[in-house]
Amino acid sequence: MVLSGHGICRLPEFVLEKAIKDKTLAILFSDYLAPTIDVYAIYPSQKYLSPKVRYFIDLLVEKMPTVVH
Numbered sequence: 001m002v003l004s005g006h007g008i009c010r011l012p013e014f015v016l017e018k019a020i021k022d023k024t025l026a027i028l029f030s031d032y033l034a035p036t037i038d039v040y041a042i043y044p045s046q047k048y049l050s051p052k053v054r055y056f057i058d059l060l061v062e063k064m065p066t067v068v069h
Contacts, residue, residue, distance in 0.1 A: 012037070014063050039064060 002009045003019060008028060019025040041057050043049060 010034075 001007055003024060009016075013020070013027075016025055020027065039060065041060055043053055043057070
């Protein structure tokens, strides 16, 4: 609805990254510091890591560049 011009939303910036870069959406409260959200990827072992899990972890690192390994 926000992309159609019907209101405002509060979502993580990485979700709206393309729309912000394209100037389809604008950040209204740029001086507001949103709380940080910790994200953890917990998996049993690197040795038996399935390709799907490896891909998901790589995607997290790509989309959330402040991830600490």
